[in-house]
Amino acid sequence: MYYSNGNYEAFARPQKPADADKKSAYLVGSGLASLAAACFMVRDGQMKGERIHILEELSLPGGACDGIYDNQKGFIIRGGREMENHFECLWDLFRSIPSSEIDGASVLDEYYWLNKKDPNFSLMRATVNQGEDAHTDGKFTLSDKASMEIVKLFMTRDEDLYDRKIEEVFTEEFFASNFWLYWRTMFAFEEWHSALEMKLYIQRFIHHIGGLPDFSALKFTQYNQYESLILPMVNYLEGNGVQFQYDTQVTNILFDIQNDKKVAKKIICMHNGAEESIDLIEDDLVFVTNGSCTENASLGDQNHPAGINNSPGGCWELWRNIASQDEAFGHPDKFCTNIPATNWESATVTTLDNRIPPYIEKVCKRDPFNGKVVSGGIVTVKDSKWLMSYTVNRQPHFKAQPKDQLVVWVYGLFTDVPGDYIKKPMRECTGIEITEEWLYHIGVPESEIHEMATESARCIPCMMPYITAFFMPRTKGDRPKVVPDGAVNFAFIGQFADTVRDTVFTTEYSVRTAMEAVYTLLDVDRGVPEVFASCYDVRTLMDSTSKMMDGKKITELKLPFIISLIEKGSLKKISGTVIEDLLKEYHLI
Amino acid sequence: MSQTTKRALAASLKKLLLKKPLDKITVIDVAADCEVNRQTFYYHFQDIYDLVEWIYTNEATKALDGKKTYDTWQEGFLKIFEYVLKNSGFVRNTYHSVSRQHLETYLYNETYNLLIGVIEEKASGMTVRDDDKAFIAHFYKYAFVGLVLEWIQQGMKEEPRIIIDRLSILVHGDIEKALEKFRTPSR
Numbered sequence: 163m164y165y166s167n168g169n170y171e172a173f174a175r176p177q178k179p180a181d182a183d184k185k186s187a188y189l190v191g192s193g194l195a196s197l198a199a200a201c202f203m204v205r206d207g208q209m210k211g212e213r214i215h216i217l218e219e220l221s222l223p224g225g226a227c228d229g230i231y232d233n234q235k236g237f238i239i240r241g242g243r244e245m246e247n248h249f250e251c252l253w254d255l256f257r258s259i260p261s262s263e264i265d266g267a268s269v270l271d272e273y274y275w276l277n278k279k280d281p282n283f284s285l286m287r288a289t290v291n292q293g294e295d296a297h298t299d300g301k302f303t304l305s306d307k308a309s310m311e312i313v314k315l316f317m318t319r320d321e322d323l324y325d326r327k328i329e330e331v332f333t334e335e336f337f338a339s340n341f342w343l344y345w346r347t348m349f350a351f352e353e354w355h356s357a358l359e360m361k362l363y364i365q366r367f368i369h370h371i372g373g374l375p376d377f378s379a380l381k382f383t384q385y386n387q388y389e390s391l392i393l394p395m396v397n398y399l400e401g402n403g404v405q406f407q408y409d410t411q412v413t414n415i416l417f418d419i420q421n422d423k424k425v426a427k428k429i430i431c432m433h434n435g436a437e438e439s440i441d442l443i444e445d446d447l448v449f450v451t452n453g454s455c456t457e458n459a460s461l462g463d464q465n466h467p468a469g470i471n472n473s474p475g476g477c478w479e480l481w482r483n484i485a486s487q488d489e490a491f492g493h494p495d496k497f498c499t500n501i502p503a504t505n506w507e508s509a510t511v512t513t514l515d516n517r518i519p520p521y522i523e524k525v526c527k528r529d530p531f532n533g534k535v536v537s538g539g540i541v542t543v544k545d546s547k548w549l550m551s552y553t554v555n556r557q558p559h560f561k562a563q564p565k566d567q568l569v570v571w572v573y574g575l576f577t578d579v580p581g582d583y584i585k586k587p588m589r590e591c592t593g594i595e596i597t598e599e600w601l602y603h604i605g606v607p608e609s610e611i612h613e614m615a616t617e618s619a620r621c622i623p624c625m626m627p628y629i630t631a632f633f634m635p636r637t638k639g640d641r642p643k644v645v646p647d648g649a650v651n652f653a654f655i656g657q658f659a660d661t662v663r664d665t666v667f668t669t670e671y672s673v674r675t676a677m678e679a680v681y682t683l684l685d686v687d688r689g690v691p692e693v694f695a696s697c698y699d700v701r702t703l704m705d706s707t708s709k710m711m712d713g714k715k716i717t718e719l720k721l722p723f724i725i726s727l728i729e730k731g732s733l734k735k736i737s738g739t740v741i742e743d744l745l746k747e748y749h750l751i
Numbered sequence: 752m753s754q755t756t757k758r759a760l761a762a763s764l765k766k767l768l769l770k771k772p773l774d775k776i777t778v779i780d781v782a783a784d785c786e787v788n789r790q791t792f793y794y795h796f797q798d799i800y801d802l803v804e805w806i807y808t809n810e811a812t813k814a815l816d817g818k819k820t821y822d823t824w825q826e827g828f829l830k831i832f833e834y835v836l837k838n839s840g841f842v843r844n845t846y847h848s849v850s851r852q853h854l855e856t857y858l859y860n861e862t863y864n865l866l867i868g869v870i871e872e873k874a875s876g877m878t879v880r881d882d883d884k885a886f887i888a889h890f891y892k893y894a895f896v897g898l899v900l901e902w903i904q905q906g907m908k909e910e911p912r913i914i915i916d917r918l919s920i921l922v923h924g925d926i927e928k929a930l931e932k933f934r935t936p937s938r
Contacts, residue, residue, distance in 0.1 A: 183808045184808055184809055186757075186795065188794075212797040212801055213801075215794065403797075405793075405797070433790065438790060438791065438794075440756070440791070440794045440795070441755040441756040441757070442755065443755050443757055443758070445809070446757070
């Protein structure tokens with residue numbers, strides 16, 4: 163496996179790997195990473211689909227990539243995926259997956275055309291005082307000191323950030339900025355999360371800094387991701403003969419570990435209440451999704467809170483059983499033993515009549531029924547104790563959604579403190595109470611809140627104990643490498659496998675780890691696209707610097723090193739050079 | 752079950768084929784012989800024909816055992832006959848089934864590997880284009896495999912050694928001659 167960039171590799175098709183016909187594959191879990199790995203094995207590995215077995219604990223595929231209609235509860239979205247144009251591995255995959263919506267088009271075509279015709283941007287990024295514009299006005303409001311802290315983090319080596327928290331690398335002025343408000347609410351970072359992951363995010367998305375405040379950096383699917391991404395992949399895989407086996411919980415994988423050689427020998431699983439095992443030879447490839455952000459997610463309903471499920475999660479137990487066999491298989495407890503630090507709660511609110519939509523329209527400044535972008539990303543309630551944000555995606559968000567209903571996704575970063583209207587922590591709230599708190603914050607008069615929450619909406623709360631588990635501070639070796647050193651026939655994929663430069667909590671990370679795993683184990687001879695290299699592009703750095711400073715010139719900054727540059731006449735020295743041209747083009751001087 | 756399941760299932764199928772034709776053997780028969788349940792079979796193979804294909808693909812290149820030099824090609828070819836004899840129930844059955852193509856692919860690949868090894872050895876020090884070498888190997892491959900298929904169809908009765916000795920007399924020196932004809936004149 164090697165990294166590449168550019169069209170030469172992007173448009174090329176690999177030759178069939180020499181041993182492809184000898185291989186079988188077993189994928190533990192059917193989330194985006196597993197499905198992507200299966201697609202790469204079919205498309206690039208040119209393996210027979212019938213030799214690829216997907217073992218899933220639940221009775222449906224998709225993992226965290228959801229969107230489901232439940233007969234009793236109604237529409238449920240635990241979360242939604244924000245995507246961008248430089249998800250290099252993901253688009254490399256979806257260019258080959260046929261769209262379910264448009265004959266003859268790929269999922270990429272469909273997505274590209276949709277986001278060209280109806281680009282995403284927000285007209286109301288944050289509110290205060292029950293639905294009034296918080297007037298963040300696209301500004302980052304970073305002080306000189308806070309800016310320097312970002313620059314310093316950007317320049318810090320990974321190893322110097324091991325096990326360090328965000329609050330250890332930033333000070334109060336930074337946390338008071340709009341930058342942090344945008345950042346923590348759109349990515350769900352908290353002060354106690356990993357400073358390393360925060361740095362990787364800044365580097366990974368540096369080309370989108372200008373599009374952060376109004377979300378013009380983001381792109382979204384037509385419907386929820388289960389219908390827009392997962393189902394087309396499942397159709398593609400089933401069409402190629404790939405075997406899906408549901409209700410099969412893998413509980414352990416046994417390895418034969420010699421000095422320099424590690425071989426997966428046996429998969430142990432529970433199927434129909436009985437323990438079964440699958441013997442493996444070296445030509446049998448195993449792909450394990452270790453860890454899950456939606457493990458133990460629990461649902462409430464209108465009259466019941468979701469409640470926290472503290473039971474040992476199956477996926478963590480599996481990872482623990484694997485990790486106990488070799489130091490190279492990671493440290494799951496680093497991520498899954500601090501629910502207070504890794505949970506938050508979401509809720510799907512479905513509006514049932516015409517009483518709530520006018521309030522949505524007032525905040526979003528768009529007709530929510532127009533079929534196009536509505537909120538254009540999340541709206542954050544800046545003065546909410548729960549730190550509530552909500553989003554109204556293009557409607558309908560489900561193909562089966564009635565024309566006169568809206569599906570709204572609400573989430574609170576702090577689930578353990580009382581709200582502003584409902585004086586209870588979010589995690590103790592019923593669906594009706596969460597809707598009430600939300601209605602209060604979008605400006606519904608208090609006298610109408612209860613009736614509207616009860617009669618005009620249905621709300622399904624969803625508590626996710628491990629939703630930000632991958633953001634916990636970590637050090638080298640806490641996540642297993644995608645293909646550990648010496649591994650012959652197995653790989654780790656998904657959000658808790660380790661690869662360089664890319665960022666977790668993205669759909670891209672799932673697809674990237676899958677692509678790297680398949681290309682390594684099958685020896686597919688084609689480059690895996692590297693993480694978009696914008697953090698090494700001086701133009702991007704200048705542009706993002708100017709935008710982060712809300713358009714100020716560097717000469718206006720009162721920073722010691724800038725002042726010394728001016729005093730030493732450095733600006734004169736660059737006069738008439740390309741450097742001066744660039745600095746001017748990006749509004750820095 | 753002393754070996755891994757895939758190999759055990761392969762052994763069971765070969766064993767059963769000594770008694771019954773391929774199209775009469777079910778997944779249940781193989782699983783029962785192997786002392787595993789049906790589900791275990793399906794963890795590894797989609798159906799019996801998938802197992803047949805797997806056997807041929809995974810046994811490829813094992814038979815030759817390195818016997819693919821000019822001095823040993825007869826030994827190599829004999830190994831292919833021996834593989835067929837050793838697995839006669841399995842081979843005869845696939846010959847007379849929809850899986851025949853997997854048998855043929857197996858034989859063609861093995862024989863090609865044998866011949867191209869010999870050709871490369873004889874061509875050392877000569878300038879002959881790779882596609883010309885491959886053409887020679889393919890040409891003789893069809894003759895060789897044709898003899899094997901004919902032999903299988905007639906019940907594998909004739910002594911392979913006799914066929915190979917006759918073949919040896921017939922093609923003696925042919926590969927050098929063929930290479931000579933394709934030799935690129937040096938400038």
